[in-house]
Amino acid sequence: MDFKFHSQHFDRVQISDQGDSKPGLLSQPEAPSGFTFSDWARWRSQPAPMPPHQHRGYSFPRVADDEPYGLGPLPQELLGDPNAFFDAYRSHVPPTMTGAPSEVLGPQDVEGHSDWPLLQSSPAFKDQSYNYPQLGSLQPPPDSPPSPLSEVSSYPSPHSLAASSPGMTVQTADRLSPRSSTGDNNQERHGHPPYSVLIYQALKEAPGNKLQLQSIYSWFEANTDKGGDPNAKGWQNSIRHNLSMNAGFEAVKEEVGPGKRAVNFWRLTPEAIRSGGIQSTTRYRKLQHQKKGVNSGHRGATRQQSESKGGHATKVVKSRSVNSPPNERAEAYHRRQMIDTNPSLGHEYGPTSLPAMQRYMQHPVGPVVGCTPMIPGNNTIFMDTMEPGLTFDVGHNHDWYTPESGFNRVHDPLEGPNRSSA
DNA sequence: CACGATAAACATA
């Protein structure tokens, strides 16, 4: 009696997947979406041939023609080169200042969130820009493949970035970072901002609002207390986890030339930039089953036989001839790739498509309230057909984070394309 | 009920 579940397959949906028509995910009702190709071109500072047009599904933030494209607070020197940006981090981190220079610490109190220690994100790049001279033997950037592109990389960012005005600067504290490892851990002490926020900050400050994974690590090492011990790499796992699961961060591949393999950058989503914030990473957990411990309670070396986890739902890349697929999973994987690959993007690099889980949540068909584990063969989802307002009109809450106001709980009415709330 | 941190299983390149 409760729900009436409807199950459908979203194979077909994948075609229109990127249709950025998110039901009620964003606080902003309608997002003007219409990032033109030229905008995009500018974004990555490329010549830009005139485009084929839309790439319909993906909506980029629209930017007024006269709107400045530059990143507010960023030092000019850095603007042109994201690599430089992270190189700065990479280089400056290890040697001298490990952790956080207390000099730059600026405790403050942002009304929205005074808990977290504020920091100024690494001065390293604020002042020095990426010159981190020293390091003497600073080799050529280990990971800065992109040479041609990279250029300016400005990014459409209206006032969103401006948010970082006076009050909020970001924080970087010396010991911030959520963790304390073991046992007592916890953040609450003063609560360090969650990974998602830290990542948001790192990206927000970066040229083009994008950084490579390694650079993000570096940022953490420089602005948080992570990285102290070389042995711990759990925090990196956490970072990756957040990058993947939080829709505010998207991976963009940049081709570097024929021979080399494209490098991947993690970038703030246009949505994140426009709205000036991100949603909590855990919100994408909605569809998961919350299993309760029926087990013996063991934990340790375990098995979870649950079906697929990682990869078969991976993102796109390029189409390529498939050899003999190793197994069924791989087969399914490749199938998806073909579908997901966006033709209009051609060889251009751009945002990869949404990860499966996140795409489910945008199912055009309506509110998705559940799904089976992501198994190749069975792509069934469940949606609620009840009328809102009645019995259990579900609807969920989730947090939305913005620098100015911190986290705010918002409720999404569970309204989909279908149900126009009269 | 939502979060967040972690660990870990899996995939792919």
Added chain:
DNA sequence: TATGTTTATCGTG
């Protein structure tokens, strides 16, 4: 091995 994606646990408020 490095990266990414996703499932699962445990602790908090």
